[in-house]
Amino acid sequence: MGRITLDKVRKAFGEVEVIPPLDLTIEDGEFVVFVGPSGCGKSTLLRLIAGLEDVSGGQIRIDGQDATGVPPARRGLAMVFQSYALYPHMSVRKNIAFPLRMAGLDAAEQTRRVEGAAEVLNLTDYLDRRPGQLSGGQRQRVAIGRAIVREPSAFLFDEPLSNLDAALRVGMRLEISELHERLKTTMIYVTHDQVEAMTMADKIVVLRAGNIEQVGSPLDLYHTPRNVFVAGFIGSPKMNLLTGPEADKRGAVTVGIRPEHIAVSADAGTWTGRVGVSEHLGSDTFFHVHLEGRSEPLTVRAGGEVSLHHGDTIHLTPDEDRMHRFDAEGLRIA
Amino acid sequence: MARAMPTQRRVAYTALAWIIALLIFFPILWTILTSFKTEAVAIADPPVFLNFEWTLENYRIVQERSDYMRYLWNSIAIALGSTALGLIIAVPAAWSMAFVPGKRTKDILLWMLSTKMLPAVGVLYPIRLILIELGLLDTKFALIFILTLINLPIIVWMLYTYFREIPGEILEAARMDGAGLRAEILYVLTPMAIPGIASTVLLNIILAWNEAFWTLTLTTVNAAPLTAFIASYSSPEGLFYAKLSAASTMAIAPILIMGWFSQKQLVRGLTFGAVK
Numbered sequence: 001m002g003r004i005t006l007d008k009v010r011k012a013f014g015e016v017e018v019i020p021p022l023d024l025t026i027e028d029g030e031f032v033v034f035v036g037p038s039g040c041g042k043s044t045l046l047r048l049i050a051g052l053e054d055v056s057g058g059q060i061r062i063d064g065q066d067a068t069g070v071p072p073a074r075r076g077l078a079m080v081f082q083s084y085a086l087y088p089h090m091s092v093r094k095n096i097a098f099p100l101r102m103a104g105l106d107a108a109e110q111t112r113r114v115e116g117a118a119e120v121l122n123l124t125d126y127l128d129r130r131p132g133q134l135s136g137g138q139r140q141r142v143a144i145g146r147a148i149v150r151e152p153s154a155f156l157f158d159e160p161l162s163n164l165d166a167a168l169r170v171g172m173r174l175e176i177s178e179l180h181e182r183l184k185t186t187m188i189y190v191t192h193d194q195v196e197a198m199t200m201a202d203k204i205v206v207l208r209a210g211n212i213e214q215v216g217s218p219l220d221l222y223h224t225p226r227n228v229f230v231a232g233f234i235g236s237p238k239m240n241l242l243t244g245p246e247a248d249k250r251g252a253v254t255v256g257i258r259p260e261h262i263a264v265s266a267d268a269g270t271w272t273g274r275v276g277v278s279e280h281l282g283s284d285t286f287f288h289v290h291l292e293g294r295s296e297p298l299t300v301r302a303g304g305e306v307s308l309h310h311g312d313t314i315h316l317t318p319d320e321d322r323m324h325r326f327d328a329e330g331l332r333i334a
Numbered sequence: 335m336a337r338a339m340p341t342q343r344r345v346a347y348t349a350l351a352w353i354i355a356l357l358i359f360f361p362i363l364w365t366i367l368t369s370f371k372t373e374a375v376a377i378a379d380p381p382v383f384l385n386f387e388w389t390l391e392n393y394r395i396v397q398e399r400s401d402y403m404r405y406l407w408n409s410i411a412i413a414l415g416s417t418a419l420g421l422i423i424a425v426p427a428a429w430s431m432a433f434v435p436g437k438r439t440k441d442i443l444l445w446m447l448s449t450k451m452l453p454a455v456g457v458l459y460p461i462r463l464i465l466i467e468l469g470l471l472d473t474k475f476a477l478i479f480i481l482t483l484i485n486l487p488i489i490v491w492m493l494y495t496y497f498r499e500i501p502g503e504i505l506e507a508a509r510m511d512g513a514g515l516r517a518e519i520l521y522v523l524t525p526m527a528i529p530g531i532a533s534t535v536l537l538n539i540i541l542a543w544n545e546a547f548w549t550l551t552l553t554t555v556n557a558a559p560l561t562a563f564i565a566s567y568s569s570p571e572g573l574f575y576a577k578l579s580a581a582s583t584m585a586i587a588p589i590l591i592m593g594w595f596s597q598k599q600l601v602r603g604l605t606f607g608a609v610k
Contacts, residue, residue, distance in 0.1 A: 052506050072509040085507035089525045098521075102512035146511065156510075 002063065002153035002186030003028045004049060009058035011044055011210075018044055019210035021058060026154075026188060026203075031180050034190045035197040036207035036233070042190045043158055045207070049188065050156050051075050062153065073102070078147035079156040082163060084139045086131040092118075092142050093127040099150040117145040137168045144179070154186035161196065173200060194234055198222070206230050228330035231256045237286060237299045239324070244293075252325035252333055259286065259301040261322040266308065269315030273298065275308050289314055362586070369393070369579035376575040392580035400563060402584055408474060409559035409588075412549070413542040415478035417535055420489045423482070425531075428493035429519060433502055443494065446487040454484075454547050465552060474557045477549060481542045488541070489534055496530025497523070529599070536596050543589045560585035 004026040011019040019041045026032050034042040047053040049060060051072035060068050067075050078099070086095050093114055100110045118124045121141040131139055140160060147155055157176070161169045177200050180187050191197055197204050198218045206213040206221065206229075214226040218234075225231035231239050239256045247255045263269065264287070273289040276297050285306050288297035300316060308314055325333040368376050370388045396402065431439050461480065462471070470476040500523065508522040524531070546561045553562055564585050567578040593600070 050510060052509065071514075072506075073512045073514055077510065079507070079510040081503045081507060083501060083503050085501065085503040087504065087508075087522060087526075098508070098513075099511035102517060146507075150512070 002026075004154060004186065004188070005061040005064075006049070007059040007061065009045075009048060009060060010056045011041075011048055011053065012056045017056075017210070019048070022210070022212060024205065024212065024215070026186060028186055029184045031177075031187045031189065031200060031202045032205060033197040033201035033203070034188065034205050034207055035192065035194055036213075038192055039209075040207040041210035042192075042207050044210075046156050046158055046188060046190045050077060050079050076153045077156055078150060078152035078154075079158065080140075080143045080147050080160045082159040084131070084143045084163075086139060086142055086146075088131055091128050091130060092123060092134070092145075095131065095142055096123075096145045096149055099146060103150060113149045114145075117149045120148075121145050136164050137172065140164065140172060141175075144176070148179070148183070152185070154188060157187065157189040159190055159192070161191075162193075176200065195236060198234070204234075206233060224332065225256075225324065226332055228254055228256070228326050231324055231326070237301075240298045242294075242298075247325075250323060250325055253328045254326040254330065256324040256326065257318045257322065259299040261319040262298075262300040263317040263319070264300055264302040264306065264308075265315045265317065266312075267315060269317040271298075271316040271318075273314055273316065275310055275312045275314050278308065278310070287314065289316065362590075365579045366583050367579075368576055369583045371576050371579075373574075373576045376579070392576045393584070396567070396577055396580045396584070400566065400581075402563065405558060405560045405563040405585075406588070408553075408557055409543055409561075409585075411474050412477045412481060412557075412559055413539045415474065416481035416485065416542045417538045419478060419482045420486055420538060421531070421535065424486060424489040424493050424534075425519070425524075427490050428497050429523065431490075431494050432497035432500075433505060443491065446490060450487055458551060462552065471552060472554045472556050472558075477552060477557055477559075480548050480552065481545055484545070484548070485538050485541050489538055492534045492537070493527070493530065496527050496534075499530075500526050533599050536592075536600055540589060540593065 006022060006024040008021040008023060009019065010017070010021045022045075034045060036042050044053060048055050051067070051070060055068060058068075059066060062075060062077070087098065090098065096114045096117055097110045100113060105113075114127070115124070118127055121144060123138070123141055123145060126134060126138060126142075131142065134142065140163075143160070160176070161172050164172060173196060176187075176189075180200075189196075189200060201218055203215060204218055204221055205215050208229055213233075214221060214230045216224075221230060221234045225234060225239075228241060232241060235258055237259050239258045240262075241254055241256045243254050247253055271291055273291040276288040276290050278288070279286040283303075285302045287300050287302065287306075287308065289300055290297050298316070300314075302308075327333055367384070369392055370390070371382070371386055372389060372391065375382055375386045431443065465471040465476050504526070505518055505522060508518045513522065543559075544561075546565075549559050549561045550565055553559070564578070564581050567574055567581045
């Protein structure tokens with residue numbers, strides 16, 4: 001079981017309040033991703049749940065039990081760190097067995113569980129090596145192995161993939177998702193990478209300056225962002241945000257349209273502009289289009305190969321049904 | 335690393351290095367040589383370097399006149415005792431300063447160091463009087479206690495520097511893995527800090543072994559270590575050079591041998607963090 005409830009949890013470092021009172025419930029078995037720009041408080045929030053930081057107010061409950069003052073060692077949670085944080089003086093076997101040793105399990109049971117975890121993570125051949133003799137991906141697997149052996153009520157991941165190279169990152173992302181499918185244990189995952197958030201999460205929590213901007217499934221956030229911040233943060237490339245006459249026309253202060261919801265034509269359309277930089281990815285082509293009277297270019301997506309070049313005139317037609325409208329406070333207009 | 339240097343210059347530098355090293359080592363060498371001479375040869379003019387009749391007579395006399403083993407035992411007990419006591423106090427202190435620093439941690443560290451600037455003789459009489467009052471003058475216990483306090487700032491500073499090199503996330507990982515404070519320090523921090531702790535221990539043993547001011551002023555007979563043993567042979571009158579040399583050689587031999595075998599560890603320890 002691993003239901004985690006935050007009740008008016010607050011954190012201040014001295015005078016600076018990094019997390020104003022915040023409520024959040026994480027259901028048992030859920031894969032929740034905390035995402036936000038750096039400094040938004042997502043790691044602090046995770047550390048509060050872990051018990052590595054003390055809350056300044058409010059209550060944290062794990063499976064209904066008040067865990068606010070419980071030291072990290074006795075919260076029954078496991079954590080995977082960005083730096084892996086393996087014990088350099090211990091072999092892989094001893095690293096993975098460490099939590100079991102701390103829990104006082106007998107040697108036979110330790111061996112059984114360590115070997116089980118090593119098999120799942122393809123580490124069997126490396127059990128007697130030291131962390132220093134492993135690659136980044138293998139180290140991360142050891143860190144995950146150390147987390148899974150003790151069958152915690154929830155896993156906490158603090159940007160676990162940001163030290164890996166891009167190719168490995170995609171692979172490990174899948175492995176962690178598969179692990180979640182198999183174990184069905186609650187996972188809380190912190191990242192600044194919205195692609196990781198979109199691909200892995202059951203539920204995304206978007207944070208900014210310690211505030212929860214929106215909580216929802218990846219597609220909820222994509223289709224109905226609650227405000228301008230979430231609209232701009234979720235989705236890649238970013239949503240185009242327009243103010244001025246285009247917004248006025250649609251009865252809003254800001255309107256947003258995603259690059260993939262704009263039709264491209266060489267002949268006719270609602271808006272006319274000039275092609276700036278174009279990015280050809282093969283499957284897609286992204287054009288950065290300069291509209292009259294707008295300093296920032298608009299990003300649009302055209303499927304496949306489109307033969308428009310730098311300086312060409314381009315006509316754009318936004319899909320009006322998929323236009324997002326926001327008021328003066330930046331909140332979504334239904 | 336391999337910087338091109340003309341052979342000539344390299345030879346010159348090597349020779350220079352040897353000359354300086356021998357100059358520095360010469361007094362010790364001379365002491366050792368003198369300890370094997372007769373008193374007459376020891377003061378011969380011009381001095382005799384190697385061409386003399388070697389004798390163990392001085393060592394025999396010194397051993398006869400004073401009980402070397404007792405002084406040696408006192409030195410060992412004081413050096414090891416103050417080092418052990420220092421570590422017991424310094425490990426938790428350095429742990430807290432390195433991993434849970436407060437606003438004043440830096441000030442405390444500097445303040446601790448500043449106590450080393452105090453001229454020791456300034457507090458000689460207060461300390462002597464306190465020890466007399468407590469009946470602790472000329473006891474090993476008093477010396478262990480005082481030398482611990484004297485060297486504590488250095489031990490704490492050294493350990494603090496080593497601990498700072500250990501990533502805090504590893505200790506946090508231990509906490510998440512169910513380790514309490516004791517297990518965290520015992521199974522994770524200490525093994526990782528072993529090289530640092532080892533050089534701290536070595537340095538502290540050497541400092542305590544060589545300490546002469548307090549060991550001479552606070553002991554008479556019972557707790558007197560090797561420093562007192564040497565001092566007892568320096569007399570303004572009579573022929574004592576050879577015997578003094580023998581006593582000195584016996585006093586410095588243990589620490590010299592220990593230093594020789596642990597020099598790699600010591601150098602690594604003292605430059606730890608500086609080169610990485």
